[in-house]
Amino acid sequence: MSDVAARFDRLAQEWEAHCAAHREASNPFVFLNHPSFESLVALGRPAVPFVIERYREGSLFWGAVLRRITGIDTYGDGVVGKLDATRRGWLDWWTQHEAEFTRGEA
Template sequence: MSDVAARFEALAKEWEGHCAAHRESSNPYVFLNHPSFESIVSLGRPAVPLIVERYREGSVFWGAALRRITGLTTFGDGVVGNLDATRRSWLKWWDENKAGFTGR
């Protein structure tokens, strides 16, 4: 496991725990207001494949992290709106653009 992957796994577990603990919140931005989210975003482009892999499982606001890292705003902010449609759009985007991130 690469250093980025190991760091991502630890941060993702921490952030997912934060999101689970606040799942009843009516303010979706409470999920993004956490140091582990900021640390995930700071991993940058190397984290994108790891985020997408997690995003395939649904839950959590991974679209917000993808938006911050890629700068792509086509699919909204990843926090409000039709989150399932947002997830599907990001996954379709990934299928069409992953070569730019993975070299495949």
């Protein structure tokens, strides 16, 4: 497992635990108010394939991470709005851009 993959997995578990602990929050931005969210974003472009993998599996606010890493706001902020549509939009985006993020990997 690469260093980025290992760091991503650890941070994703921390963030998922934070989100689970606050699942009843009325303000969705509480999910982004955690050091693990900022650390996931700080992993940058190398983390995008891992984010997409998690996004396919669950409904956590991975769109917010993708927006911050890529700067793409086409799909909203990833926290409010039609979250299923946001997720589908990002997964469709990935289909078109995957090669940009995985080029050179064995």
